[in-house]
Amino acid sequence: xxxxxxxxxxxxxxxxxxxxxxxxxxxxxxxxxxxxxxxxxxxxxxxxxxxxxxxxxxxxxxxxxxxxxxxxxxxxxxxxxxxxxxxxxxxxxxxxxxxxxxxx
Amino acid sequence: xxxxxxxxxxxxxxxxxxxxxxxxxxxxxxxxxxxxxxxxxxxxxxxxxxxxxxxxxxxxxxxxxxxxxxxxxxxxxxxxxxxxxxxxxxxxxxxxxxxxxxxxxxxxxxxxxxxxxxxxxxxxxxxxxxxxxxxxxxxxxxxxxxxxxxxxxxxxxxxxxxxxxxxxxxxxxxxxxxxxxxxxxxxxxxxxxxxxxxxxxxxxxxxxxxxxxxxxxxxxxxxxxxxxxxxxxxxxxxxxxxxxxxxxxxxxxxxxxxxxxxxxxxxxxxxxxxxxxxxxxxxxxxxxxxxxxxxxxxxxxxxxxxxxxxxxxxxxxxxxxxxxxxxxxxxxxxxxxxxxxxxxxxxxxxxxxxxxxxxxxxxxxxxxxxxxxxxxxxxxxxxxxxxxxxxxxxxxxxxxxxxxxxxxxxxxxxxxxxxxxxxxxxxxxxxxxxxxxxxxxxxxxxxxxxxxxxxxxxxxxxxxxxxxxxxxxxxxxxxxxxxxxxxxxxxxxxxxxxxxxxxxxxxxxxxxxxxxxxxxxxxxxxxxxxxxxxxxxxxxxxxxxxxxxxxxxxxxxxxxxxxxxxxxxxxxxxxxxxxxxxxxxxxxxxxxxxxxxxxxxxxxxxxxxxxxxxxxxxxxxxxxxxxxxxxxxxxxxxxxxxxxxxxxxxxxxxxxxxxxxxxxxxxxxxxxxxxxxxxxxxxxxxxxxxxxxxxxxxxxxxxxxxxxxxxxxxxxxxxxxxxxxxxxxxxxxxxxxxxxxxxxxxxxxxxxxxxxxxxxxxxxxxxxxxxxxxxxxxxxxxxxxxxxxxxxxxxxxxxxxxxxxxxxxxxxxxxxx
Numbered sequence: 034x035x036x037x038x039x040x041x042x043x044x045x046x047x048x049x050x051x052x053x054x055x056x057x058x059x060x061x062x063x064x065x066x067x068x069x070x071x072x073x074x075x076x077x078x079x080x081x082x083x084x085x086x087x088x089x090x091x092x093x094x095x096x097x098x099x100x101x102x103x104x105x106x107x108x109x110x111x112x113x114x115x116x117x118x119x120x121x122x123x124x125x126x127x128x129x130x131x132x133x134x135x136x137x
Numbered sequence: 138x139x140x141x142x143x144x145x146x147x148x149x150x151x152x153x154x155x156x157x158x159x160x161x162x163x164x165x166x167x168x169x170x171x172x173x174x175x176x177x178x179x180x181x182x183x184x185x186x187x188x189x190x191x192x193x194x195x196x197x198x199x200x201x202x203x204x205x206x207x208x209x210x211x212x213x214x215x216x217x218x219x220x221x222x223x224x225x226x227x228x229x230x231x232x233x234x235x236x237x238x239x240x241x242x243x244x245x246x247x248x249x250x251x252x253x254x255x256x257x258x259x260x261x262x263x264x265x266x267x268x269x270x271x272x273x274x275x276x277x278x279x280x281x282x283x284x285x286x287x288x289x290x291x292x293x294x295x296x297x298x299x300x301x302x303x304x305x306x307x308x309x310x311x312x313x314x315x316x317x318x319x320x321x322x323x324x325x326x327x328x329x330x331x332x333x334x335x336x337x338x339x340x341x342x343x344x345x346x347x348x349x350x351x352x353x354x355x356x357x358x359x360x361x362x363x364x365x366x367x368x369x370x371x372x373x374x375x376x377x378x379x380x381x382x383x384x385x386x387x388x389x390x391x392x393x394x395x396x397x398x399x400x401x402x403x404x405x406x407x408x409x410x411x412x413x414x415x416x417x418x419x420x421x422x423x424x425x426x427x428x429x430x431x432x433x434x435x436x437x438x439x440x441x442x443x444x445x446x447x448x449x450x451x452x453x454x455x456x457x458x459x460x461x462x463x464x465x466x467x468x469x470x471x472x473x474x475x476x477x478x479x480x481x482x483x484x485x486x487x488x489x490x491x492x493x494x495x496x497x498x499x500x501x502x503x504x505x506x507x508x509x510x511x512x513x514x515x516x517x518x519x520x521x522x523x524x525x526x527x528x529x530x531x532x533x534x535x536x537x538x539x540x541x542x543x544x545x546x547x548x549x550x551x552x553x554x555x556x557x558x559x560x561x562x563x564x565x566x567x568x569x570x571x572x573x574x575x576x577x578x579x580x581x582x583x584x585x586x587x588x589x590x591x592x593x594x595x596x597x598x599x600x601x602x603x604x605x606x607x608x609x610x611x612x613x614x615x616x617x618x619x620x621x622x623x624x625x626x627x628x629x630x631x632x633x634x635x636x637x638x639x640x641x642x643x644x645x646x647x648x649x650x651x652x653x654x655x656x657x658x659x660x661x662x663x664x665x666x667x668x669x670x671x672x673x674x675x676x677x678x679x680x681x682x683x684x685x686x687x688x689x690x691x692x693x694x695x696x697x698x699x700x701x702x703x704x705x706x707x708x709x710x711x712x713x714x715x716x717x718x719x720x721x722x723x724x725x726x727x728x729x730x731x732x733x734x735x736x737x738x739x740x741x742x743x744x745x746x747x748x749x750x751x752x753x754x755x756x757x758x759x760x761x762x763x764x765x766x767x768x769x770x771x772x773x774x775x776x777x778x779x780x781x782x783x784x785x786x787x788x789x790x791x792x793x794x795x796x797x798x799x800x801x802x803x804x805x806x807x808x809x810x811x812x813x814x815x816x817x818x819x820x821x822x823x824x825x826x827x828x829x830x831x832x833x834x835x836x837x838x839x840x841x842x843x844x845x846x847x848x849x850x851x852x853x854x855x856x857x858x859x860x861x862x863x864x865x866x867x868x869x870x871x872x873x874x875x876x877x878x879x880x881x882x883x884x885x886x887x888x889x890x891x892x893x894x895x896x897x898x899x900x901x902x903x904x905x906x907x908x909x910x911x912x913x914x915x916x917x918x919x920x921x922x923x924x925x926x927x928x929x930x931x932x933x934x935x936x937x938x939x940x941x942x943x944x945x946x947x948x949x950x951x952x953x954x
Binding site: 038040044045046048049050051052053054055056057059060061063064065067069072076080088089090091092093094096098106108109110111113114115 | 227247248249250251252254263265266360361609687688689691692695706707708711845846847849850871872873881882883884885886888889892934936937938
């Protein structure tokens with residue numbers, strides 16, 4: 034299963050400024066990622082994940098962490114233990130894009 | 138008592154008495170007075186280690202939270218000065234205040250999108266991290282020797298022009314007002330306070346924080362201040378007092394009336410007898426101990442006061458300003474005069490000067506920070522000029538007629554400053570002058586602009602639209618009128634007399650008022666989707682027709698929650714949702730289905746009794762037939778802080794009873810087990826046998842369902858509830874029995890669970906069951922089984938997958954030898 038999402042940074046910053054962050058991000062996502070670019074990347078990855086599973090669930094049921102080398106990985110309570118997920122996030126100027134694959 | 142440090146010393150004596158309850162939506166964390174005492178001492182020690190010196194300014198830009206209190210006292214005990222910043226305000230305002238106050242340190246929150254980066258001369262910490270950071274720190278031993286006249290806090294309020302003004306408050310100002318407020322309200326019983334207004338405002342700080350701390354009361358804080366969280370707290374925490382802004386009371390009134398009228402029952406509120414019945418059902422929602430609302434900040438509309446009074450609620454209105462720390466006058470607990478803000482507190486002198494209210498007393502500030510000119514203008518012969526107008530009746534009750542600042546306060550207690558909006562409007566082409574006021578409307582009024590145009594051709598709708606694009610989403614203009622005279626009514630000092638403008642607007646024919654649109658939902662959609670009114674039809678699909686994307690969906694839900702005071706999951710909007718669908722959802726007020734398989738009564742004494750009897754007569758004898766059970770290293774549980782979450786590898790269906798029988802009896806009957814929902818209920822029809830099995834599992838084995846797909850967070854709150862009542866939880870993190878005898882991968886939910894529940898995790902390894910009752914077998918064989926208990930694990934800042942990793946290793950490390 035495959036999902037993709039693109040986020041326009043200025044829009045992201047404008048909207049997130051006035052939202053309660055705990056609806057979208059887990060505390061460890063917030064403490065590991067202080068810049069709006071990386072939060073936008075997480076946001077895009079979560080949305081891409083929902084596209085991959087085919088339905089919209091709580092933003093907190095899926096989250097992004099990073100390996101020691103800084104490569105992001107995605108985890109969720111919404112998939113089976115034997116399913117594997119992969120995520121890739123990229124930034125260019127005002128845009129952030131993320132792709133998620135879920136495999137059995 | 139002369140200083141806040143004297144107040145602090147009281148906490149030590151109160152010891153294990155509860156001071157705070159912090160409700161996260163999943164758990165309720167309790168803090169005692171001695172916790173507050175020792176954490177504050179540690180906070181001081183932390184600040185000193187960060188290089189903070191007495192006299193330094195330290196900003197707190199964070200939501201209400203027990204650690205706000207810890208930070209507050211931690212700062213004061215070092216002799217440094219608290220600079221609170223409204224958590225709702227943006228980074229720009231926070232930066233201005235940091236600059237004006239020269240703050241050296243800022244305590245901010247992870248949950249704010251825009252953060253202040255540390256820089257030379259400014260250090261920072263996240264309030265959420267203090268929970269872990271303070272743990273290993275040694276408390277300071279000597280408290281700073283503050284004098285009562287020493288500055289202790291600078292509170293910034295909006296100035297009518299330019300920069301905010303810093304109100305300098307000394308220990309004696311705040312302590313005096315705190316004592317005066319206690320004396321005036323004269324409530325003898327101990328009360329629980331629910332704190333939802335920002336602590337950065339003096340009203341909440343003095344009346345909702347320092348007063349209860351002085352009296353030895355308990356304060357409840359919410360991680361997320363949303364309608365259901367408030368109602369749940371009222372019901373479960375025996376709340377007696379809640380500070381609110383008038384707007385909160387009027388929205389709640391509308392919600393109640395709307396509910397009644399949708400059932401055709403609104404007319405019942407008109408008769409005394411039937412009103413009593415309705416009042417009773419409303420009181421039920423507020424819990425049995427509810428005593429009063431305390432309100433202030435802006436005037437309480439008479440109809441709102443009468444409604445609540447009619448329903449048997451005590452609404453005590455007070456009056457004050459930040460400069461007065463803040464209360465000047467208030468109604469009392471026993472007597473509330475409609476339309477009046479009550480009598481001055483004992484020790485505060487009040488007089489009128491040309492109708493302007495002047496006040497004098499120990500509670501009144503000395504100066505604006507580094508601003509002698511503004512300070513001088515604020516006083517007249519030693520009397521503080523409030524800038525508000527009113528009259529005083531023969532009994533000394535004050536009635537306010539007009540307020541200087543005319544701040545608009547929305548339902549969450551956030552201040553919207555009209556002058557800031559006027560500044561934006563006045564710069565737009567075609568505008569001669571403007572005046573922004575707050576107007577009541579049945580559904581989320583707020584900000585109304587009155588315009589005087591330069592010429593008749595100027596398009597007021599375009600002007601408002603331009604202004605709204607520049608304004609903060611919180612201060613959006615939602616309606617406007619044109620003022621057809623040459624100028625607004627003004628005072629002798631040429632200030633607009635807003636109360637006169639408002640009076641005239643209210644009296645005039647409604648036609649002159651233009652709402653941007655009559656329909657709240659449509660106007661929100663116009664704003665969020667950036668569409669014109671005629672583009673939005675009832676059958677428009679939100680995503681494809683109106684271009685709602687994942688970001689604007691979040692924004693829309695946020696607005697809807699504020700407007701309609703409901704909790705909404707943004708999953709309610711899918712690819713096919715139309716405007717009409719959304720309208721229907723809002724009418725249903727976001728009610729969601731109850732989740733299956735979460736029964737809490739099985740943990741009451743009766744439920745325990747049933748389990749114990751079943752065990753004695755049936756389960757235990759059965760298990761002895763097959764299992765020769767040995768528990769290993771039970772001593773690891775000796776010094777554990779109960780309750781805990783047990784995690785175990787999963788080999789057979791009999792794992793649960795086997796673990797239970799290896800636990801001491803007292804712990805056994807206080808442990809619930811998470812069961813996979815998919816085992817009982819799949820998308821296919823569930824057989825009768827499985828239904829019966831499911832009920833048996835709940836009653837006989839204290840099981841609850843852990844869903845795999847939807848509703849993980851609801852189950853998490855259920856688990857939080859169990860932990861709060863001292864019940865342990867057993868989880869099999871593999872989610873399924875092993876297929877090859879090895880410990881399989883763990884479910885990721887374990888990480889979230891450990892982070893949210895914040896209790897020790899005790900690893901358990903079961904050995905031998907793979908021979909007794911392996912996967913696929915029907916009847917068990919006789920054999921030996923070992924249940925090994927590991928050392929409890931405690932987690933702080935680990936990420937969810939680190940927690941999963943560490944927990945799994947801990948189980949793997951438990952071996953037979």
